[in-house]
Structures are given as C-alpha cells and as structure tokens.
Amino acid sequence: MVDRLSRGPASVGELAGPLSMSLAAVVQHLQVLEESGVIRTAKVGRVRTCRIGPTGLQVAEQWISQRRTLWESRLDRLGAYLSKQERDVKRMQKKKIRRRSVPVRRYRNHTKHKEQRHE
Amino acid sequence: MNEPSVAHETIVLKRRYDASADRLFAAFEDVNARARWSAPSDKTAIVFQETDFRVGGRDVSRCGAKGDPQYLVEVRYLDIVRGHRIVFSELVEHGAKRLSASLVTVDIHRDGSGAQLILTIQIASFDGEDMAAGNKAGYGAALNNLADYLLRSPVDSHRQ
Numbered sequence: 001m002v003d004r005l006s007r008g009p010a011s012v013g014e015l016a017g018p019l020s021m022s023l024a025a026v027v028q029h030l031q032v033l034e035e036s037g038v039i040r041t042a043k044v045g046r047v048r049t050c051r052i053g054p055t056g057l058q059v060a061e062q063w064i065s066q067r068r069t070l071w072e073s074r075l076d077r078l079g080a081y082l083s084k085q086e087r088d089v090k091r092m093q094k095k096k097i098r099r100r101s102v103p104v105r106r107y108r109n110h111t112k113h114k115e116q117r118h119e
Numbered sequence: 120m121n122e123p124s125v126a127h128e129t130i131v132l133k134r135r136y137d138a139s140a141d142r143l144f145a146a147f148e149d150v151n152a153r154a155r156w157s158a159p160s161d162k163t164a165i166v167f168q169e170t171d172f173r174v175g176g177r178d179v180s181r182c183g184a185k186g187d188p189q190y191l192v193e194v195r196y197l198d199i200v201r202g203h204r205i206v207f208s209e210l211v212e213h214g215a216k217r218l219s220a221s222l223v224t225v226d227i228h229r230d231g232s233g234a235q236l237i238l239t240i241q242i243a244s245f246d247g248e249d250m251a252a253g254n255k256a257g258y259g260a261a262l263n264n265l266a267d268y269l270l271r272s273p274v275d276s277h278r279q
Binding site for chain 1: 124126128130132134136137138143152155157158160219221236238240244246
C-alpha cells in the first residue's frame with residue numbers, strides 16, 4: 001500500500017482493489033499507517049483519499065495529539081487507582097476490626113485454661 | 120526537503136476525583152503509585168530508573184510497549200507545594216532523537232469531599248530530522264517499526 005501511495009494519492013477502494021484482504025482489514029491497516037505517521041488521509045464526501053507521508057510539522061503535531069491521548073488515559077487510570085485504593089483502605093479497616101475482636105476471645109480462653117490448671 | 124520545525128501546543132485536562140487532595144497529591148509523589156497509573160494501558164509499561172521527588176530532583180523512566188519500552192523520559196521537578204501543586208519539565212527521547220520538551224503543571228484543588236485536578240501541558244514538539252526529510256528513505260525506520268508492531272499485534276486489537 002505504501003509502495004502504491006509513493007506513486008501518488010489513492011482512495012481506500014483503489015488501495016484495496018489489488019489486495020487479497022477484506023476492506024475492513026485494509027481500513028485497519030491504513031489506520032495503523034496513519035497513526036504511525038507513514039500516511040495521512042482525508043475524507044471528501046464518501047471517498048477517503050490516502051497520501052504518503054506527513055511533513056515534519058505534521059509529525060510534530062501528531063506527537064502532540066499522542067501526548068494528549070496518553071495523559072487522558074493516565075488520568076483515567078489515576079481515577080481507577082484512587083477508587084481501588086479507597087476500596088482497599090475500607091477492606092483493611094474491616095479486617096482490623098475483625099482482628100481486634102479475635103484476640104479478646106483467645107485471651108478469655110487462655111485465662112480459662114489457666115484457671116482450670118490451677119484448680 | 121522540509122526545514123526542521125517545531126510545533127507548540129497547550130493542553131489542559133481537568134478531572135474531579137472522589138479522593139482527598141492529599142491522596143491525589145500522594146498518587147503523584149509515591150513512585151509505586153505513579154508506576155501503576157502512568158502506563159496508559161495494560162499493553163504498555165513504565166519503568167522508573169531514577170526518581171527524586173523534590174524541587175530540583177530528577178526522574179528518569181522508560182515507557183512504551185511492555186517488554187520493549189522505547190521512550191526515555193526525563194522529568195525535572197521545578198516547583199512542589201505539598202497537596203496543591205507540582206510543576207515539572209518533561210523531555211521525551213526516542214533513541215538519539217528528542218521528540219518533545221514540555222512544562223507540566225499539576226494543580227490540585229479541594230472540591231467538596233473530593234479534589235479537582237487541572238493538568239496543563241505546554242509542549243514544544245520537535246519533528247525529528249529523519250522524519251522531516253519527508254522522503255521515502257526517511258520512512259525506512261518507521262516502516263520497520265511498523266512491521267514489528269503489526270507482527271506483534273493482531274489486526275483487531277489496534278484500537279485500544
């Protein structure tokens with residue numbers, strides 16, 4: 001596809017024509033090529049035209065949009081991390097309460113044993 | 120041939136979290152916490168090689184695909200106000216190529232029982248000389264990377 005595009009712009013249909021791939025697979029490959037900055041595409045009406053290679057500036061702009069996406073995902077994951085932390089803290093507190101009540105019973109048993117031995 | 124160029128942008132992201140401002144701040148301060156949420160997806164990883172969370176301190180990390188994190192990130196902390204603000208510079212490199220330099224401001228405000236985060240990224244993005252050439256030869260490396268990428272990931276999982 002890149003070889004074909006290096007000879008000039010082409011529509012998605014023209015690119016898919018000679019290939020033994022489904023149109024959906026071609027579109028997905030084109031998406032990857034576009035995300036990697038190898039090609040760029042533009043839709044006019046119902047036809048998406050692909051052409052080779054962005055300029056240096058477009059590469060720089062693509063990098064900026066990648067950084068934005070990266071930080072957006074990070075902030076989502078930060079939110080997930082904070083809620084998980086909150087749940088874990090609550091679980092720990094419950095466990096502590098449970099643990100606190102256990103030694104008291106054991107202590108009682110222990111003293112009973114002692115008392116029995118004394119008897 | 121294109122001239123080397125630089126693009127500038129200011130990115131502002133706002134979020135509200137159901138967590139106290141102190142807990143939100145701690146998620147940035149604690150390197151273990153940061154390592155957990157900083158990888159943007161399960162397929163990516165961030166590995167801290169150095170960390171020094173204080174004004175003038177430096178973090179060095181590698182991030183990118185799990186098992187092969189190719190980006191080198193150097194952070195310098197410029198200003199830290201506990202529970203309120205973190206300002207740092209961030210340089211991202213790939214191989215010998217510097218991709219971008221940013222000034223990142225993390226602003227934390229109390230908001231009811233939670234906290235609001237305002238993240239401002241002022242970024243200067245460099246094109247990288249081999250890409251700026253914009254010719255077929257320049258795409259060699261990118262195409263090789265792409266080939267590796269396509270081999271590693273099935274077609275239907277490209278979109279995360």
